Amino acid sequence: MSLLVTGTVGIDSVITPHGRVTDVLGGSATYFSMAAALFTRVRLVAVVGDDFPAAFRDLLGSADIDLAGLETRAGAKTFRWKGEYSQDMNERETLELQLNVVNDTPPKVPGAFADSDVVFLANTHPGLQRELLKQVKSPRLTVCDTMDCWIENEPAELRRTLGVVDGIVLNDGEARLLTKQMNLVAAGEAILSMGPRFVVIKKGEHGAMLVTADSVSVIPAFATKDVCDPTGAGDSFAGGMLGYLDRCEVHDTAALRRALVRGTVAASFTIEGFSLDRLRRVTAGDVDARVRDLVAMVRIE
Amino acid sequence: MSLLVTGTVGIDSVITPHGRVTDVLGGSATYFSMAAALFTRVRLVAVVGDDFPAAFRDLLGSADIDLAGLETRAGAKTFRWKGEYSQDMNERETLELQLNVVNDTPPKVPGAFADSDVVFLANTHPGLQRELLKQVKSPRLTVCDTMDCWIENEPAELRRTLGVVDGIVLNDGEARLLTKQMNLVAAGEAILSMGPRFVVIKKGEHGAMLVTADSVSVIPAFATKDVCDPTGAGDSFAGGMLGYLDRCEVHDTAALRRALVRGTVAASFTIEGFSLDRLRRVTAGDVDARVRDLVAMVRIE
Numbered sequence: 001m002s003l004l005v006t007g008t009v010g011i012d013s014v015i016t017p018h019g020r021v022t023d024v025l026g027g028s029a030t031y032f033s034m035a036a037a038l039f040t041r042v043r044l045v046a047v048v049g050d051d052f053p054a055a056f057r058d059l060l061g062s063a064d065i066d067l068a069g070l071e072t073r074a075g076a077k078t079f080r081w082k083g084e085y086s087q088d089m090n091e092r093e094t095l096e097l098q099l100n101v102v103n104d105t106p107p108k109v110p111g112a113f114a115d116s117d118v119v120f121l122a123n124t125h126p127g128l129q130r131e132l133l134k135q136v137k138s139p140r141l142t143v144c145d146t147m148d149c150w151i152e153n154e155p156a157e158l159r160r161t162l163g164v165v166d167g168i169v170l171n172d173g174e175a176r177l178l179t180k181q182m183n184l185v186a187a188g189e190a191i192l193s194m195g196p197r198f199v200v201i202k203k204g205e206h207g208a209m210l211v212t213a214d215s216v217s218v219i220p221a222f223a224t225k226d227v228c229d230p231t232g233a234g235d236s237f238a239g240g241m242l243g244y245l246d247r248c249e250v251h252d253t254a255a256l257r258r259a260l261v262r263g264t265v266a267a268s269f270t271i272e273g274f275s276l277d278r279l280r281r282v283t284a285g286d287v288d289a290r291v292r293d294l295v296a297m298v299r300i301e
Numbered sequence: 302m303s304l305l306v307t308g309t310v311g312i313d314s315v316i317t318p319h320g321r322v323t324d325v326l327g328g329s330a331t332y333f334s335m336a337a338a339l340f341t342r343v344r345l346v347a348v349v350g351d352d353f354p355a356a357f358r359d360l361l362g363s364a365d366i367d368l369a370g371l372e373t374r375a376g377a378k379t380f381r382w383k384g385e386y387s388q389d390m391n392e393r394e395t396l397e398l399q400l401n402v403v404n405d406t407p408p409k410v411p412g413a414f415a416d417s418d419v420v421f422l423a424n425t426h427p428g429l430q431r432e433l434l435k436q437v438k439s440p441r442l443t444v445c446d447t448m449d450c451w452i453e454n455e456p457a458e459l460r461r462t463l464g465v466v467d468g469i470v471l472n473d474g475e476a477r478l479l480t481k482q483m484n485l486v487a488a489g490e491a492i493l494s495m496g497p498r499f500v501v502i503k504k505g506e507h508g509a510m511l512v513t514a515d516s517v518s519v520i521p522a523f524a525t526k527d528v529c530d531p532t533g534a535g536d537s538f539a540g541g542m543l544g545y546l547d548r549c550e551v552h553d554t555a556a557l558r559r560a561l562v563r564g565t566v567a568a569s570f571t572i573e574g575f576s577l578d579r580l581r582r583v584t585a586g587d588v589d590a591r592v593r594d595l596v597a598m599v600r601i602e
Binding site for chain 1: 318388389390477483484485486487490504506507508510517518519520521522524525526528558559562595596598599600601
């Protein structure tokens with residue numbers, strides 16, 4: 001049981017209809033790790049600059065996250081993102097993006113992490129995703145994310161990465177862009193033909209779809225009025241999902257479906273506050289209660 | 302056990318990425334009735350012109366639909382709509398709309414239909430919806446639909462109608478327009494405060510949400526690649542839902558949820574063909590099989 005995540009740890013500034021925050025903890029690997037740590041011990045691999053606040057490191061360390069792979073690079077600056085959400089929070093605009101240290105030499109997977117069982121490659125250049133994956137000896141489950149810029153600018157590299165992972169988690173717009181298929185079931189099947197044995201398509205407030213060779217599953221999002229800031233919802237979803245799967249003996253469709261539920265629940269907490277404000281306070285009891293609430297919400301008798 | 306529907310029976314021409322059809326059977330009450338007839342006997346109240354093809358009347362009559370309330374008005378022309386769907390079929394443009402007979406004196410509810418148990422008032426002027434409802438003596442369940450033009454131009458009339466129905470079925474954009482609430486749970490609750498005891502918000506390919514005073518339920522759409530023409534999906538959803546409820550002793554939240562499943566299934570057949578091409582051929586066995594498939598698709602263990 002060991003879950004490794006590679007991705008971004010950064011500093012965010014966010015504006016939503018519910019308020020604004022400046023210089024808060026963010027990044028794909030951050031949200032993923034905090035969500036996954038609700039279920040299992042997480043090994044975080046990322047690089048930050050020496051401007052990364054000690055309080056943010058402490059926050060990550062206070063969860064069940066091994067920070068041996070969180071490199072602080074002297075003289076470098078941490079990744080920064082500033083964004084603003086639309087009134088309905090279904091769209092967002094990037095106001096500022098500073099790649100900083102993320103644009104330099106990538107982090108290394110520490111030797112002690114080379115025996116990781118489950119690996120999640122958060123969004124980055126697909127070639128780098130494979131480089132990082134090679135540093136893990138024999139993972140039993142590998143999943144990647146991606147985004148529009150790689151789909152459009154590095155299609156060959158992305159295809160190679162899709163050829164070596166077990167699964168991919170991406171959003172509906174990315175799935176359509178990657179496959180030129182408007183219908184999401186068709187898009188999922190087209191991605192399966194590129195290599196992975198499962199595809200998870202995230203649909204934001206509309207939930208997620210799991211496509212395997214012989215099944216299509218749909219999990220609605222947790223319906224709630226308490227949406228404060230959608231930032232990190234997708235990464236929290238992946239974190240809850242993979243954190244749960246790390247504890248599973250087998251990774252069949254039934255396990256994947258249960259994992260999607262945990263991802264949905266993790267994301268539902270993340271969006272209730274800015275940054276990690278809500279997710280960091282979630283207990284195992286909170287998770288269990290919300291899983292029950294979600295089950296009740298979607299149960300068909 | 303008797304279900305009355307008032308609405309439009311018309312002649313459609315439709316263009317989708319999968320083809321085009323000209324002068325086919327359409328209209329809200331048509332789709333509603335054909336879907337509801339999968340579950341119960343339907344009493345259809347609508348008016349057409351004397352240009353309405355005998356073959357269309359025969360098609361409706363071949364299902365479990367009582368046509369005693371389908372008035373053919375001499376010298377009048379049938380409602381006509383022509384529309385074209387976008388590539389992803391999530392948007393459509395009305396290319397041509399001829400209200401024709403729908404703009405004249407409304408139909409009457411036949412005396413033999415005055416004892417109807419369940420009434421669905423498909424979209425029309427909210428004042429007319431109440432006029433039609435008054436012609437039914439003591440229905441045990443009344444549900445209406447509405448659309449943006451009444452929300453914007455007849456808000457007071459619509460409020461009065463909302464004050465006398467048990468439930469409303471409307472789409473997400475309409476719910477947001479009616480309540481100025483972007484969040485659908487909040488929108489649903491705001492509509493409850495206007496009178497109905499339940500609100501069903503249709504989200505197209507993303508399914509439907511049921512909001513009552515003490516519950517929120519979410520049913521995803523049936524995930525399928527076989528989407529040919531979305532026309533009538535929402536009316537078929539309402540038809541499947543109310544057709545099922547007409548057979549239920551009680552109309553509590555559990556029954557409403559089961560009804561949403563039947564609505565989802567009915568809509569999933571409608572969109573597999575143009576006009577009634579697929580829905581008209583659906584058997585009780587097809588319905589049962591698809592309910593099982595939908596349950597399997599959304600089951601959380």
